[in-house]
Structure formats: C-alpha cells, structure tokens
Amino acid sequence: MPLLEMKHITKAFSGVYANEDVTLSVEKGEIHALLGENGAGKTTLMNILFGIYQSDGGEIFYKGESVRFKSPADAISHGIGMVHQHFSLVNRMTVLDNIILGSGGKKEVLDRKQASEEICSLAEKYGLFVKPDELVGSLSVGEQQRVEILKALYRKADLLILDEPTGVLTPQETENFFHVLRRLKDEGHGIIIITHRLSEIMAISERVTILRDGKSVKNLVTLNTTPEELSAYMIGRPLSPKTEDRKKTSKEAALSLEGVSLSKKRAGKMALDHICLTVYKGEILGIAGVEGNGQKELAEVITGIRKHTEGNISFDGSAIDSRSVRERFHKGISYISDDRHMDSLVVDMTVTENMILRTYNRLPFSKKWILDYKKAENRALEAIEEYGIRTSGKSGTRTPVKLMSGGNQQKVILSREISKEARLIVASQPTRGLDIGATEFVHQTLIRQKNQGKSVLLISADLxxxxxxxxxxxxxxxxxxxxxxNREEADVFKIGLYMGGVTEEGGRP
Ligand SMILES: Nc1ncnc2c1ncn2[C@@H]1O[C@H](COP(=O)(O)OP(=O)(O)OP(=O)(O)O)[C@@H](O)[C@H]1O
Ligand SMILES: [Mg+2]
Structure with a gap:
C-alpha cells in the first residue's frame, strides 16, 4: 500500500485548469521528484495535498485511508509536513520557539525543557544541526531550512513536501541537505521534492512524476531514465540549445570600483573590503563565492541601495557615488535581485504595473503627469510574449503577481530589468526558480546583451x-x-580554492 495516492486531481482557477486529472503516488521510504515547467501546476498540487487549496475533483488516499484536508493544521495532524519555498519562520524568535510554535496542542503548559531535548535528539538523529537558543533571523538560509524540517519532524510528519528546497542553497549546503534526505528516507519517511535541476533529480530520487500544462504526463523510475528523457517529457519536445557566438569584450570600462568599502557594524568586519573591479563594455563578469561573502552588498553599492563608506564608483566615465537608485537606473544600471519579493516586485500589483515600476513617471508611459495605461499594457504584452510568461487564468496582463507561479514572477523581473535602455545589468541569481527552457533563454539573452556591447555583472551560487x-x-x-x-584559465578547482579563501600559493592572503 502506498503511503500517498493522489488520483484524478483537478483544480481550476477562474475557469483555467492548474491541475487536470493528476495522479501521483509515493511509497514509504521513497524520495519522489515532481518535475515540470514554470506554471505546470506543481505548487498547486502540493497546496491541495497540504490543505491550502481544496481540489475541484479527484481523491487523496493517505495510508490507505480516503482523506481531504481542510487546512494545513488538518494535514499536519495526519502526519504531513511542508517546507514552502518562502519559509514561514518568525525571525525574532529563537529556533526552539519557532519549532514549538503552535504545536502546544492540548497540553496546558508546554514543557520547554522536554521540547528542547526532543528537538536535540531529532537534530542528532538526522544530522540537522541547529542551536535551539539562537534567533532565527541570524541564521543562514541553509540553517533556516533545517529549522523548517525539524519543525515538520517535531510534529511527527511521515510525509515531507519540499517545494524547491535547493534553489536557495549553495552547492555544499545541497550536499549536506541530500544526506539528511537520505537518512529520512532510510527511516521510512516519504518525501516529495520539487526541483528544476535534473542532476539533483538523478542524484536523489527513486521515481519522478512529470507535469505538463497541469496534467501528469509520465511517471518514471529514476534509474531507468536520463536527463534528456526527463526534459523531453517536461517540454514535450527535445531541448535544442542554440548557443550564441560570443563577441570579444572591448577595452573600454563601463563600471569601475576603486577601493570601495562598506563597513559593517557587526563583529568589526568589513562587508566590502577595498574592492577594485572593472566591468568592460561587452563583458559578462561573473562573481563567484559562497553566499554571504559580500556579493549582495556589492550589488547594492553598485545599484545605489546602500552607500559605500570608502572609495569611488564610476559608470561610463563619470562618478556616481552620490547618485540615487533611480538616477543610476536612468543612467542604465538595472538590477535583478536575488530576493524578488523584498526588492523587485509589488506582489499585490498586476503584471503591467510591475513592468513599469521603474519607469511609470517617464515617457512613453507618462506624459504631463498622465499615465498611458495602454502603452504600459503593450509593454507587458511584449514581455509575456518574449519570455513566455504564464499569467493566471484569463486575466493576462491584469493578473496580480502574487497569483503567478514562482518562476513566472521571476520572468516579470527579468523582462523589466533586461530592457533596451539597460547598459549594465547587475544580475543576482537570475535563473533561480526557472525551468530549464527558461534558464537557457535567459542565458542566451544575457550573452546577446554582451554582444551588443552592454555589460553584465553576474552573481550566482551556481558555478x-x-x-x-x-x-x-x-x-x-x-x-x-x-x-x-579569465574564462580560459578558470576551472572549478581554482575557483573552489579562492572561494575557501586560499590563494594559489596555498596561503591565505
Ligand atoms: N491562487 C491562485 N489564483 C489564481 N491562479 C493561481 C493561483 N495559484 C496558482 N495559480 C495558477 O496556477 C498555475 C500553476 O501554478 P503553480 O504555482 O502550481 O506552478 P508551478 O508548477 O509551481 O510553477 P513554478 O515552477 O514556476 O513554481 C499558474 O498559471 C498560476 O498562475
Ligand atoms: Mg512552484
């Protein structure tokens, strides 16, 4: 008897199917991957399972029993745990409080000491090391994720749903995370994992279910398949990446940083320590490194979100040190942030409104204080066409961004920031959450920008x-x-040494 069976699940939003006759089964002790393009219906299916949405049709059997969860609390009480892509932890509370929050249940007084002991023994058993007294806000993303998993295990979850858990992890963290998953599997837990990385599916899963346009098109045993076959089922045709030829970079600087520093209050360390860097016209300069080593701060001092405390920044030959974010944007510096909800989108606004967020007060969208909504709408339609953005239901450009799938939200940002006017694109994790087709498209688009003589500063955790x-x-x-x-001399080994703070001579600088 499978641990979970979802049969003929159907769900429509304003008349358009997000899930249509979907079937999925997971065994005890199985890691099951759920694969599909952006907007294929993966998150929706998991939200139905977890009681966030009610399906319009179909049946769910859990441990052989027909179930229909009315709320996440209901799903949790049956032994289902879900880690969402955007975590739901309270930053200002400790790890312990976050884990036991809301799970006091019937007991009058919650025994904190006993809870703490229980969490420590769970942590030890599965290799989910965290410190119970630490504030969640001070943890890295990888650590926060461990807290989320502990929270589910503390509530006795037998089935864990993980929606794009590795998107925010560094390669090292992913490695550790997979160890944890294997241990959970060996203990008999069922796991559903959503990821766009085919290599991860091949490495960690037993079986794969592929969704396309809301339908489950194929179920495969991982050992008997290949990444090529997976992508063919997912897209409905083989992926044929066409590679743009690369033009040489010019010798003319677009952006220069001279001795740029940013002091940080914490621990007396510098967030940026005398950075000297030039990005040339027609160049893609990659910034590698373990996340949290100043990449975010670098992006923010260049785009003007933060003010550097020392040094000079010039763009296109003139100093921009005291320029505002908006002034820098109008000079041609655009920004794809790694935190799309925090920095890049207003999720309650529509696709059209988000498209013109940076330019609404300018021609052609605004003339003598009057907004030309038609022009804005056309701009959004172009973006939808070019990036293959899936809006929700029939609302098209008027879809509030929060109703769109994660990958499609990212595409809205990409199409706004990679505009004709952009001359330097600061792109942080630009393809995070995108499916392989969209990732390929963004890569080609960035190379095309470079070939047109524009510059890209590419920050990515993906080597x-x-x-x-x-x-x-x-x-x-x-x-x-x-x-x-240089491109020719770079390899994973050399970059890895630098990433760990070791120079080629073997010493620390
Ligand atoms: N609450 C909602 N209201 C309206 N439409 C919705 C809602 N939730 C999801 N949708 C729509 O359902 C479709 C499937 O979205 P879903 O989030 O399930 O995709 P996904 O496979 O998880 O994609 P991604 O890989 O980008 O995360 C999308 O077209 C989305 O806009
Ligand atoms: Mg999703």
Whole structure:
C-alpha cells in the first residue's frame, strides 16, 4: 500500500485548469521528484495535498485511508509536513520557539525543557544541526531550512513536501541537505521534492512524476531514465540549445570600483573590503563565492541601495557615488535581485504595473503627469510574449503577481530589468526558480546583451552558470576579491580554492 495516492486531481482557477486529472503516488521510504515547467501546476498540487487549496475533483488516499484536508493544521495532524519555498519562520524568535510554535496542542503548559531535548535528539538523529537558543533571523538560509524540517519532524510528519528546497542553497549546503534526505528516507519517511535541476533529480530520487500544462504526463523510475528523457517529457519536445557566438569584450570600462568599502557594524568586519573591479563594455563578469561573502552588498553599492563608506564608483566615465537608485537606473544600471519579493516586485500589483515600476513617471508611459495605461499594457504584452510568461487564468496582463507561479514572477523581473535602455545589468541569481527552457533563454539573452556591447555583472551560487556565461570570473571571500580568472584559465578547482579563501600559493592572503 502506498503511503500517498493522489488520483484524478483537478483544480481550476477562474475557469483555467492548474491541475487536470493528476495522479501521483509515493511509497514509504521513497524520495519522489515532481518535475515540470514554470506554471505546470506543481505548487498547486502540493497546496491541495497540504490543505491550502481544496481540489475541484479527484481523491487523496493517505495510508490507505480516503482523506481531504481542510487546512494545513488538518494535514499536519495526519502526519504531513511542508517546507514552502518562502519559509514561514518568525525571525525574532529563537529556533526552539519557532519549532514549538503552535504545536502546544492540548497540553496546558508546554514543557520547554522536554521540547528542547526532543528537538536535540531529532537534530542528532538526522544530522540537522541547529542551536535551539539562537534567533532565527541570524541564521543562514541553509540553517533556516533545517529549522523548517525539524519543525515538520517535531510534529511527527511521515510525509515531507519540499517545494524547491535547493534553489536557495549553495552547492555544499545541497550536499549536506541530500544526506539528511537520505537518512529520512532510510527511516521510512516519504518525501516529495520539487526541483528544476535534473542532476539533483538523478542524484536523489527513486521515481519522478512529470507535469505538463497541469496534467501528469509520465511517471518514471529514476534509474531507468536520463536527463534528456526527463526534459523531453517536461517540454514535450527535445531541448535544442542554440548557443550564441560570443563577441570579444572591448577595452573600454563601463563600471569601475576603486577601493570601495562598506563597513559593517557587526563583529568589526568589513562587508566590502577595498574592492577594485572593472566591468568592460561587452563583458559578462561573473562573481563567484559562497553566499554571504559580500556579493549582495556589492550589488547594492553598485545599484545605489546602500552607500559605500570608502572609495569611488564610476559608470561610463563619470562618478556616481552620490547618485540615487533611480538616477543610476536612468543612467542604465538595472538590477535583478536575488530576493524578488523584498526588492523587485509589488506582489499585490498586476503584471503591467510591475513592468513599469521603474519607469511609470517617464515617457512613453507618462506624459504631463498622465499615465498611458495602454502603452504600459503593450509593454507587458511584449514581455509575456518574449519570455513566455504564464499569467493566471484569463486575466493576462491584469493578473496580480502574487497569483503567478514562482518562476513566472521571476520572468516579470527579468523582462523589466533586461530592457533596451539597460547598459549594465547587475544580475543576482537570475535563473533561480526557472525551468530549464527558461534558464537557457535567459542565458542566451544575457550573452546577446554582451554582444551588443552592454555589460553584465553576474552573481550566482551556481558555478556551472558562472563558467558558462562569464568572460572573466572574480571570486569573493569575506568582502574581498580573492582573484580574477579569465574564462580560459578558470576551472572549478581554482575557483573552489579562492572561494575557501586560499590563494594559489596555498596561503591565505
Ligand atoms: N491562487 C491562485 N489564483 C489564481 N491562479 C493561481 C493561483 N495559484 C496558482 N495559480 C495558477 O496556477 C498555475 C500553476 O501554478 P503553480 O504555482 O502550481 O506552478 P508551478 O508548477 O509551481 O510553477 P513554478 O515552477 O514556476 O513554481 C499558474 O498559471 C498560476 O498562475
Ligand atoms: Mg512552484
């Protein structure tokens, strides 16, 4: 008897199917991957299972029993746990409080000491190391994820749903995370994992269910399949990546940083420590490094979100140190942030409104204080066409962004920031959450920008992405540039050394 069976699940939003006759089964002790393009219906299916949405049709059997969860609390009480892509932890509370929050249940007084012991023994058993007294806000993303999993296990989950859990992890963290998953599997837990990375599916799962346009098109045993076959079922045709030829970079600087520093209050360390860096016209400069070594701060001092405390930044030959974010944007510096909800989108606004968020007060969208909504709408339609953005239901450009799938939200940002006017694109994790087709498209688009003489500063935790796209690669460690490698001389090993703060001579600088 399977642990979970979902049969003929159907769900429509304003008359358009997000799930149509979907079937999925998961065994005890199985890691089951759920694969599909952006907007294929993966998150919707899991939200139905977890009681966030009610299906319009179909049946769910859990441990052989017909169930229909009315709410997440209902699903949790039956032994289902879900880790959402955007975590739901309270930053200002400790790890312990986050885990026991809301699980006091019937007991009058919650025994904190006993809870703490129980959490420690769970943590030890599965290798989910966290410190119970630490504030969640001070943890790395990888650590926060461990807290989320502990929270589910503390509530006695037998089935874990993980929606794009590796998107935010560094390669090292992913490795650790997979160890944890294997241990959970060996203990008999069922796991459903959503990921766009085929290599991860091949490495971790027993079986794969593929969704296309809301339908389950194929169920495969991982050992008997290949990444090529997976992608063919997912897209409905083989992926034929066409590679743009790369033009040489010019010798003319677009952006220069001279001795740029950003002091950080915490621990007396510098977030950016005398950075000297030039991005040339027609160049993609990759920034590699373990997340949290100053990459975000670098992007923010260049785009003007933060003010550097030392040094000079110039763009196109003139100093921009005291320019605002908006002024820098109108000079041609655009920004794809790694935190799309925080920095890039207003999720309650529509696709059209988000498209003109940076330019609504300018021609052609605004003339003498009057907004030309038709022009804005056309701009959104172009973006939808070019990036293959799936809006929700029949609302098209008027869809509030929050109703769109994660990958499609990212496409809205990409099409706004990679505009004709952009001359330097600061792109942080640009393909995070995108399916393979869309990732390929974004890569080609960035190379095309470069070939047109524009510049790209590419920050990515994905070394393959850095190596594929960059003309030169700068590696950051503790706020410093450890070294810069040319495309031809860069390899994973050299970059790895720099990432760990080791120079080629073997010593620390
Ligand atoms: N609450 C909602 N209201 C309206 N439409 C919705 C809602 N939730 C999801 N949808 C629509 O359902 C479709 C499937 O979305 P879903 O989030 O399930 O995709 P996904 O496979 O998880 O994609 P991604 O890989 O981008 O995360 C999308 O077209 C989305 O806009
Ligand atoms: Mg999703």
């Amino acid at each position: 393959d992405e850095i190596l594929t796209l960059s003309d030169r690669i700068a590696v950051m460690f503790e706020g410093r540039i450890m070294g810069i490698l």
